[in-house]
Amino acid sequence: MRRNRIYLVTLLIFAMVSCGFAKKSFDDPEKDKTLVDLISYVLGRWHFDPQDIDDDFSENVYNDFIEAVDPMKRYFLASDIEEFEVYKDKIDDEIKEPGVKFFNAVHTRLEKRMQQAKKFQDELLAMPFDFTIDETIDRDYEKMPFAENKEALKERWRKELKFSTLANYDIKLEIEQNKKKEDKAYTIKDAVVLEKEARESTEKTYIEFFDLMDDLERKDWFSIYVNTIVEEFDPHTSYLAPEDKDRFDMSMSGTLEGIGARLQKRTEGAKIFEVISGGPAWRSKKIEAGDIILKVAQEGEEPVDIVGMRLDDAVKLIKGPKGTKVTLTMKKVDGSIDVITIKRDLVEIEETYAKSAVVKKNDRTFGVINLPKFYVDFQDYNNRNAASDVKKEIERLKKEGMEGLVIDLRNNGGGSLKTVVDMAGFFIKDGPIVQVKSSIDGKEVLRDEDSRIQWDGPLVILVNELSASASEILAAALQDYKRAVVIGSKQTYGKGTVQNVVDLNRFIKGSDTNVGALKLTTQKFYRIDGGSTQLEGVKSDVVVVDKYSFIDIGEKDQENPLPWDRIDPAEYDVWDGYIGYEETIEKSKARMQNNAQLKLIEENAKWIRKRRDDNEYPLNYATYKKEADADEEYAKRFKALSDYDTKLVFVSLPYEELLMKKDSSLQRKRKAWHDDLAKDVYVEEAINVLSDIQINNIKKQKRAVVKG
Template structure:
């Protein structure tokens, strides 16, 4: 599995709690190596806290060895064959190093990698000084997993030459197309020559590599060590992850959907920190002085006399200086887009990442109203239980939709990777009287049934759940519960992601007897598995949709079953629950939906497109000859034209934001634009269209509704 050089994995958190599997602590002394202590600490926690602890033996060692080297050098363009031969003596010794809390293998590979990176800086600079000949017949194989390591520096340099030529060829093709377009738009325009374009293409390639090596320069030893640690912990299962201190902070921000700062996204370009996005509603957005493209040169805190230059500073350190507690002031010395220099004072505030949160719309069809709520993740704030969370927001949206007299509700969980387990229980309880929602089992076999204890129902009308292959974890719990209760009809992919495990985030510092080692970070480890109320696990198998529809992911390996080291599927005894009796034509509605889907030309086209996407992804040999490259792109574009009709599809549905949001549009034009784009996308969405058809077909049991009304009265 290929990894980014700076590890930051946003895992699918289902529960955040303290592990109470032991009260022992790790003893250290001032002479201890922090990295060695970290290995000891992590192996200690894993052996006692993981749902299915692994034997750290020679087999384990070989798996770590393979994945770690792949993570360090995925394109095999740094290490040489002789390096690998030297490393191989550790292939079955990493287990011994872990058990003895040693890191000789890491130290060797880390030092060697830094040496090779320095050597290859000269490679790419030298190679890109000379023009490439795109008339030569030559091919490149990008199946790096099956390509051997280079046997010599000469062979390694040749590998770099091919890869740089491939990158430059793509840039050259794009520049040629731009020139042709300019000439077409202006008959007096004089196109640049191929020689000029080739030179420009090489410069673009070099600039990209300069930036990449600049990022390498920012990485510290601890960043590389995080890659090694994660190669170890991921052997337990795909969702056990080590968070370095900074990564844990980012993880918390993603889970709660907010942070304290200025409300701008930054990117490092060479030595400069540039504004790449102003977050709607944040302090920078409200101040209207900072804009995309501005470069931040200096940062001054309100309690300091001097500003600190952040030119050349690692972006993480720059971000740490710029963000800060709500209500504090920060002064940014900024080079504006027009070249002028300004000092901009910003009062930091809570910045909500709007795309994280639930949003709703009213769908009108044939004079009837249907609500649609999109939930990107099951968010919550680990540090503040009183702040907004997915359950409270969903509740608010349902109440608002009911005020607009909705006749049915769609919950869109597509691409929702999961989140808080407690919010799932709360949300599921909004649609049933009471009863079990999910069963959770620990590694020792102890089982717990998590239930909705509130017999009130927020929405007792028709309900549809939309899912796809990227609906995972908490999404699968909600979809499975609604399916088992026959409370909702699930429409989507053949199956969801298949993540049926529960993770706890453990603060590693709490296991340290001495505190002088500094922040040790955190470990997210799998401690439990969850099961549907019918007894089956969603692990590997996911949730099979009641109505299966193809999508672009249908033939791509992206599920839990396609990952390394997943825990197996199993089942336990079902919980005690009663199916929902609020519908009179549940099964018939599913049959009718399947018939419509089978006749849909749009879905047939989507299925053909998904197969073609799979074919494209499986290609790994490309020509480095311009004419052949151009011909292949033309063929692909012609083939792709067949699928343009997918985007041209138009439903007869109309979408309208709710009154409270329309009021916000008066002062927040950015939000208005976002909702307009969302509505345009929904109006072309065949899956939403079918969800509305299903809501139309679902007939409620009027006798039951009468009984419920009597109970409420």
């Protein structure tokens, strides 16, 4: 029962905060001040590593907020920044004695400057650009100073718009030249016409951009401001505005209640860009990608026109509880108008969930399970979750004669702590999985106490630089037990902290206003060998280069990360089910060292990094084209990456084959996944390692007797 204590931390926080309210009141009538006061109170008492809110803290918030609202330095003038600087050492005072003068000053000026930018855009795009002039644009915004005056700012906008138009011009000219190749009689449009069309494309893009910016209300900007405050504590503590909290819950559970469609904001309404397979819209067979929703009516009510409405507000009207009906007035792809009534339902976002495939190599059968995240329903753990789904997939793969298993955790950013503890237990008899140190409850060892083993055969874990949090717990535990061979990047992401989501509304009595939630770092986790995964991540047994190898994307590259440290190791016994475990790793390293595909991937990764570091671009078309052609020619050498063929064949499990007969969308998705796997050098090596691993059959027989 001890492991359950750690899952009660959130409730403990609620109780402690509630008890403290006798001494602290949050009844300021101004919501913004109340929110800042409440968040600073909670952070100061229950964050794992509370920060001193002083002048240094104030300056960091100041710099981060200015960068957050104007990262490309195309709104504010140097004189604006000079005015704002009076607040540089006063934000800490505004947090302690709630005030929002700094935010108000920046927000008011930002809205003014955005209107000015719109005028710049209108004026600059009304006149043709001259692509024969020798000039360049510097896009290193971090080092760029703020413009000294409006003329300098307008010149900055001119170059940005010209750069966008130049890229559009190049694309349009290439299309024309291809038409000429196909039809010798075709007359290519002249440069004047193409430039005008390119400018119009740029104008459309920026109209849509400013339309989206206009949708942002004061509360949206204030949410950004609050996050610059809380992120000073660590990169994973964040404020969730009410809509963000809903999206967070949806992403963690992989489900939503609605019609099952993804929408884009368009001037003429809300455009459907994807119908989610299996959802109500998909089942109706009346809605397709490209349709535009014009009006929304709740059951028994008059329709509401959503043209020009904020996308978030339109989505609120369209979503709703399972079983209720919504009527949509839609402009179909063919231009016709149709009125469609749909009964809302629970929609599962299929790409969130675990999926598996069977792969044959020679006369042997292996399994691959891809896990995008450690998902869970916070309201009911017994609903669909990552651990229960992986358990089902293992059983299905075993029925197909699986002799070895690959668990693919690449790009898996983590999720539920409980699901990863349960999942790790599938591969060991029992024992500690992870150690958690809490700011409230001290150190806790989370254990697998179930002696049953779901899979006792060869196991490989695939990771990369974006495998984080719960992914690192699973990889670290199975590595420490020597239960699995970890193949992937030099190290994983390095997120060794645990967050709890605190509903801030619980702390404000007698208010109908929803103030959102705080995702709060309250714990750090440690490997069973005592080392933290914070910053250092998990170092792969077999290190392979990938496209992220030379890009700064890990925890160590974020602002304000918590430090690495070590605690006492837990007591555990190394897995004794393999023979020649170390030899298998050495054989894999030797193969990878001489792999031509990996050498090409490394060359490509270095080239990508070099291009990312180049921030100066020509605005002369002849120079632009020369450089683009040189890049394109060099890039041809990397075409072989997508042509790689492992000669492995991947197929779906029988239950999925039946589903795909009814769902062509699922069939397309699985085919695309299988095609990618067949070109994946990392999966290929994982299968090679599974082939090399030798099982200690004497130990396996003893375990079988125990299980029997």
